[in-house]
Amino acid sequence: MKKYRLMSPGPTPVPEKVLLKMADTVIHHRTPQFQSVLKEVNEKLKRSFRTANAVHTFASSGTGAMEASVVNLLSKGDKALVINAGKFGERFGEICKAYGVDAVMYNVPWSESPDPAIVAKTLKETPGIKAVYSTLCETSTGVVSDIQAIGAVVSKTDAVLVVDAVSGLFADKMLPDEWGVDVVVSGSQKGFMLPPGLAFLSLSAKAEKLIASSNLPKFYFDLKAAIKAYGKNDTAWTPAVSLMQGLNVVLDMMLTEGLDNILSRHARLANATREAMKAIGLELYAKNPSNGVTAVRVPEGVDGSAIVKKMRDEQGVTIAGGQSELKGKIFRVAHMGYMDEYDTISAVAGIEMVLSQLGYKVQLGKGVGRAQELLK
Numbered sequence: 001m002k003k004y005r006l007m008s009p010g011p012t013p014v015p016e017k018v019l020l021k022m023a024d025t026v027i028h029h030r031t032p033q034f035q036s037v038l039k040e041v042n043e044k045l046k047r048s049f050r051t052a053n054a055v056h057t058f059a060s061s062g063t064g065a066m067e068a069s070v071v072n073l074l075s076k077g078d079k080a081l082v083i084n085a086g087k088f089g090e091r092f093g094e095i096c097k098a099y100g101v102d103a104v105m106y107n108v109p110w111s112e113s114p115d116p117a118i119v120a121k122t123l124k125e126t127p128g129i130k131a132v133y134s135t136l137c138e139t140s141t142g143v144v145s146d147i148q149a150i151g152a153v154v155s156k157t158d159a160v161l162v163v164d165a166v167s168g169l170f171a172d173k174m175l176p177d178e179w180g181v182d183v184v185v186s187g188s189q190k191g192f193m194l195p196p197g198l199a200f201l202s203l204s205a206k207a208e209k210l211i212a213s214s215n216l217p218k219f220y221f222d223l224k225a226a227i228k229a230y231g232k233n234d235t236a237w238t239p240a241v242s243l244m245q246g247l248n249v250v251l252d253m254m255l256t257e258g259l260d261n262i263l264s265r266h267a268r269l270a271n272a273t274r275e276a277m278k279a280i281g282l283e284l285y286a287k288n289p290s291n292g293v294t295a296v297r298v299p300e301g302v303d304g305s306a307i308v309k310k311m312r313d314e315q316g317v318t319i320a321g322g323q324s325e326l327k328g329k330i331f332r333v334a335h336m337g338y339m340d341e342y343d344t345i346s347a348v349a350g351i352e353m354v355l356s357q358l359g360y361k362v363q364l365g366k367g368v369g370r371a372q373e374l375l376k
Helices: 016-022 032-049 062-071 087-098 116-125 147-154 205-211 223-230 241-257 259-279 304-313 341-357 366-375
Strands: 055-059 079-084 102-107 129-135 160-164 183-187 198-203 293-297 330-334
Touching: 016 241, 032 055, 032 198, 032 241, 055 062, 055 223, 055 241, 062 087, 062 129, 062 160, 062 183, 062 198, 079 087, 079 116, 087 102, 087 129, 087 160, 102 116, 116 129, 116 147, 129 147, 147 160, 160 205, 198 223, 198 241, 205 223, 241 259, 259 293, 259 341, 259 366, 304 330, 304 341, 330 341, 341 366
Parallel strands: 079 102, 079 129, 129 160, 160 183
Antiparallel strands: 055 198, 183 198, 293 330
């Protein structure tokens, strides 16, 4: 028997006390009992997002919040600047195109971060852009974006800045109100330490003004309905009651640990993983790596898909491979959420053993030793 360790960039492990809370008796969502939970959650979400703005919650994956950020802010034929630095920047572009929004694509090489100067240049040379879509951590590549610099550019224009922080929130620093981020979208299955099923969206006053003029079709993700319900400590549609009860416990855990301490923990685990990979001769993929997930180039002559499969089936550690053009070329190890030093050391040890089995010459224990040095 092998103990199962989930170290993929979503879903991530769920704390035992949260699992137990979600197994508690289900309460009805149109009752004072649930409204009390929702009121607590809404206030804690604002603190966790580090924003004074309301944070709306949907029963969906993070992609639902991404779609809501398009269909509520824009109209058919509007222009949006989409920063495409990986699969999830690409997804923003696909959502825009699905609804008839003119997506101006800024395509960034996948191992690199977007250049704020190019964002500024594009906004200047392309009049009428109403929204800029970016990612904090591009999960598919392990790259973090300089949202502070991008926000400084966008905030000087009439455009709103929308940031996909589904995997980056709590792993990479972001201060939405200070940095001029108008909309932050996230999801439950990453830094929030919950199963998939909840999507979050914060909304600034600047972004909220666009809602009145939006003519794109919407029903479930209609922010007008969400805002109205929010003011009554309610939800427009049936919420994921058990997940919301778990979220209430998660937010208590996170606020008790401290948001800055959470960032520091992610940074320690990420740094130890990166240095361990370099110690055994592997090359990192991201030029500006996120602290949520580390992307590592598969060494020449090794089957990248076999690394992921053997880690899962033989070592009991689930990591992720590359997506799209990176399939078989990288593997990704997550550090986000409910993870500690021993999760990191276990993952490094498993990678060493699997690489050795696949014919890569590695001195067993070298990467583990390097990680231990940095985590002691």
